[in-house]
Amino acid sequence: MTSDKQTAGVAAENHVKIFDTTLRDGEQSPGCSMNLEEKIQVAEMLEAMGVDIIEAGFPIASNGDFEAVREVAARVKNSRVAGLARATQKDIDRAWEALKGAEAARIHTFLSTSPLHMKFKLQMEPEAVHQAVIDSVSYARKLCEDVEWSPEDGTRTEHDFLCRCVESAIKAGARTINIPDTVGYTVPEEFHALIAMLMNRVPNIDQATISVHCHNDLGLAVANSLAAVRAGARQIECTINGIGERAGNCAMEEVVMALRTRHDVLPYDTRIDTRKITPASRLVSTITGFSVQPNKAIVGANAFAHESGIHQDGMLKNAQTYEIMTPESVGLTRSTLVMGKHSGRHAFKSKLEELGFRLSDNQLQDAFVRFKELADRKKDVFDEDIVALVDDAVVRHNDHIRFVEMSVVCGSKGPQSAELTLEVEGQRKTARAEGNGPVDAAFEAIRAIVPHEAKLMLYQVHAVTGGTDAQAEVTVRLEEQGKTVNGQGADHDTIVASVRAYVNGLNRMMVKREKTAPPVQAAE
Numbered sequence: 061m062t063s064d065k066q067t068a069g070v071a072a073e074n075h076v077k078i079f080d081t082t083l084r085d086g087e088q089s090p091g092c093s094m095n096l097e098e099k100i101q102v103a104e105m106l107e108a109m110g111v112d113i114i115e116a117g118f119p120i121a122s123n124g125d126f127e128a129v130r131e132v133a134a135r136v137k138n139s140r141v142a143g144l145a146r147a148t149q150k151d152i153d154r155a156w157e158a159l160k161g162a163e164a165a166r167i168h169t170f171l172s173t174s175p176l177h178m179k180f181k182l183q184m185e186p187e188a189v190h191q192a193v194i195d196s197v198s199y200a201r202k203l204c205e206d207v208e209w210s211p212e213d214g215t216r217t218e219h220d221f222l223c224r225c226v227e228s229a230i231k232a233g234a235r236t237i238n239i240p241d242t243v244g245y246t247v248p249e250e251f252h253a254l255i256a257m258l259m260n261r262v263p264n265i266d267q268a269t270i271s272v273h274c275h276n277d278l279g280l281a282v283a284n285s286l287a288a289v290r291a292g293a294r295q296i297e298c299t300i301n302g303i304g305e306r307a308g309n310c311a312m313e314e315v316v317m318a319l320r321t322r323h324d325v326l327p328y329d330t331r332i333d334t335r336k337i338t339p340a341s342r343l344v345s346t347i348t349g350f351s352v353q354p355n356k357a358i359v360g361a362n363a364f365a366h367e368s369g370i371h372q373d374g375m376l377k378n379a380q381t382y383e384i385m386t387p388e389s390v391g392l393t394r395s396t397l398v399m400g401k402h403s404g405r406h407a408f409k410s411k412l413e414e415l416g417f418r419l420s421d422n423q424l425q426d427a428f429v430r431f432k433e434l435a436d437r438k439k440d441v442f443d444e445d446i447v448a449l450v451d452d453a454v455v456r457h458n459d460h461i462r463f464v465e466m467s468v469v470c471g472s473k474g475p476q477s478a479e480l481t482l483e484v485e486g487q488r489k490t491a492r493a494e495g496n497g498p499v500d501a502a503f504e505a506i507r508a509i510v511p512h513e514a515k516l517m518l519y520q521v522h523a524v525t526g527g528t529d530a531q532a533e534v535t536v537r538l539e540e541q542g543k544t545v546n547g548q549g550a551d552h553d554t555i556v557a558s559v560r561a562y563v564n565g566l567n568r569m570m571v572k573r574e575k576t577a578p579p580v581q582a583a584e
């Protein structure tokens with residue numbers, strides 16, 4: 061390990077460390093999967109935002125997770141990189157193996173402490189759990205100077221036992237004690253009291269930073285995290301767009317903007333460059349296929365939109381009448397370049413930068429070709445069109461299966477049919493199929509070209525802008541042997557967008573199959 065960084069040890073009085081777990085808990089969202097390249101893109105964005113600690117994955121879980129943690133650890137220089145491990149030597153060894161190349165690393169080890177989890181899940185007596193906490197933290201500390209320990213299901217743990225485990229974990233060398241509300245059960249007053257209780261009762265608590273990790277099952281993850289900070293917590297675990305297990309985790313954009321906007325009553329600072337919030341949200345939504353609900357705080361499409369007359373009147377007179385923060389403060393810039401069929405590559409690139417995208421040359425080229433095609437067909441090309449189109453180009457990068465062309469016969473007479481050409485591992489294949497409507501026929505044609513077991517669980521169409529020439533954005537969810545993935549596609553033709561989305565889902569399923577291949581077992 062290299063030198064101690066600002067992120068190790070006890071936090072400065074009013075500084076709240078941001079521990080982002082988009083790449084670990086976020087990736088545990090049903091339907092979510094990121095490949096290595098995508099994880100690196102997200103990690104680089106998090107580093108650029110000023111995230112203190114990036115939890116890059118759970119290295120024992122799969123070879124894909126191990127490689128992702130190792131690559132992120134090797135590349136990221138300005139944030140600490142953490143890897144998750146259960147309370148076993150093989151998990152901790154595997155995490156350290158992935159992390160040891162990092163400029164600043166953290167092993168995050170956890171063990172359930174609630175009666176319910178100990179009895180039914182771990183099938184361990186409390187004494188054995190307590191001993192395992194000491195053993196796992198001590199072992200991790202032999203490898204890495206920065207160790208975080210979490211009592212899983214902390215908010216449903218008996219207080220005496222929680223205090224005892226926390227004290228022992230600190231004695232064993234944990235520098236951060238993270239209190240997870242694993243099932244999103246607590247409420248702000250109760251969580252505040254729990255953190256205050258730990259601050260008062262655990263004798264060596266001042267040797268560690270208290271962290272919190274809140275889930276959103278009751279929609280309280282952000283409120284609970286803020287209550288904990290008021291009680292003395294100085295690290296918040298969160299994810300971009302609040303993605304994560306079940307209803308998700310505390311949303312980074314919300315908690316950071318709450319601290320910034322209400323600094324008068326919450327006088328705590330983070331290192332986050334809030335102008336990177338919108339691009340980060342877009343990147344994560346594109347990569348995971350999880351669209352952001354329009355009324356989502358901070359990053360939803362409507363978060364800064366004003367439609368009713370009285371509000372618009374107020375906004376024209378003084379924006380503060382209806383805006384408690386500026387769109388610019390979260391990186392939402394008002395458009396300066398109007399795009400159309402006469403726009404060139406330079407303007408397109410500038411527009412993408414204005415919208416917060418950073419594309420490789422190949423992605424830029426793909427997106428530009430599609431932009432020109434769209435501009436030829438569509439009178440007004442809005443920012444939303446460009447976002448949808450670029451999302452599509454980014455998503456499709458490195459695909460094994462690619463859409464080439466398609467024609468459909470549809471209408472009320474039937475039978476509806478589709479003739480589709482895909483490129484599979486570089487080879488063109490064509491199939492014709494009939495179906496119950498053109499989308500069904502097109503999906504049948506995909507199944508004929510790429511036979512697979514996955515079932516279509518969800519099919520959703522959304523118009524990117526108004527007007528009959530609007531682009532369609534389609535989301536599908538596929539399920540195969542209990543594993544789910546989301547696929548997204550955009551096109552001015554709804555059926556083509558549907559095929560793009562389905563093909564994207566199949567590509568993601570291939571990544572998921574690779575990632576869930578049995579992990580290489582480290583020696584016990």
Ligand SMILES: CC(=O)SCCNC(=O)CCNC(=O)[C@H](O)C(C)(C)COP(=O)(O)OP(=O)(O)OC[C@H]1O[C@@H](n2cnc3c(N)ncnc32)[C@H](O)[C@@H]1OP(=O)(O)O
Nearest residue numbers: 088118120121122145146147148170171172181182212242
């Ligand atoms: C609250 C959270 O977010 S925890 C993190 C959740 N994330 C994940 O689970 C990531 C994906 N998971 C996986 O890939 C797999 O579950 C693996 C590779 C981690 C483990 O796979 P398997 O060895 O097949 O075990 P499986 O998942 O079926 O069961 C979990 C085992 O870990 C044990 N376990 C759970 N938590 C812990 C812990 N913190 N420390 C030690 N053991 C634990 C369980 O008791 C169970 O043990 P058992 O097999 O003796 O009954």
Ligand SMILES: CC(C)C(=O)C(=O)O
Nearest residue numbers: 170210212213240242
């Ligand atoms: C691993 C732990 C911190 C977790 O994700 C949870 O308890 O929710």
Ligand SMILES: [Mg+2]
Nearest residue numbers: 085242273305
């Ligand atoms: Mg969690």
